[in-house]
Amino acid sequence: xxxxxxxxxxxxxxxxxxxxxxxxxxxxxxxxxxxxxxxxxxxxxxxxxxxxxxxxxxxxxxxxxxxxxxxxxxxxxxxxxxxxxxxxxxxxxxxxxxxxxxxxxxxxxxxxxxxxxxxxxxxxxxxxxxxxxxxxxxxxxxxxxxxxxxxxxxxxxxxxxxxxxxxxxxxxxxxxxxxxxxxxxxxxxxxxxxxxxxxxxxxxxxxx
Numbered sequence: 001x002x003x004x005x006x007x008x009x010x011x012x013x014x015x016x017x018x019x020x021x022x023x024x025x026x027x028x029x030x031x032x033x034x035x036x037x038x039x040x041x042x043x044x045x046x047x048x049x050x051x052x053x054x055x056x057x058x059x060x061x062x063x064x065x066x067x068x069x070x071x072x073x074x075x076x077x078x079x080x081x082x083x084x085x086x087x088x089x090x091x092x093x094x095x096x097x098x099x100x101x102x103x104x105x106x107x108x109x110x111x112x113x114x115x116x117x118x119x120x121x122x123x124x125x126x127x128x129x130x131x132x133x134x135x136x137x138x139x140x141x142x143x144x145x146x147x148x149x150x151x152x153x154x155x156x157x158x159x160x161x162x163x164x165x166x167x168x169x170x171x172x173x174x175x176x177x178x179x180x181x182x183x184x185x186x187x188x189x190x191x192x193x194x195x196x197x198x199x200x201x202x203x204x205x206x207x208x
Contacts, residue, residue: 022108074174
């Protein structure tokens, strides 16, 4: 995205990662930045979720100017190869028989990955153990090492590891199959009718 924006604007775009707190650290930084158009935020739907979970120093409606929608995508439910389940029904059956023994990682409490996992947990009637990390990178490392059993992530992150057989994709969370993972069934196809969860990314600027 940065490269394409740079080409379009004729400007150098520098990506500055400020991970942590479910995206709140980076979001607060941009909220307090000069509204000169030179500091932008790649926001997620966590921006809409977080104010309902905790008191924040920023207001999504007052402190930002929306610029444009970048992407809407389903999540992929991916497991470490040590997990015996080969598909989603088997995973749900195992989780029901072994409450809180399956762990799932997220990029931070209250973020879009966490909320997608919790919605799935509620629909499936299972009890999973949430392990929050300070961003996607440490979450991915934890999955690859077997520190956690599974993740709910955008397809972009786990895709190389899925193709390499390092993790196993069980399902995607949207109404339709992901174009990135066309052979992976949706949660609906896997036996949970009505389940639909998608995340989004958008560009926002400081208000003003």
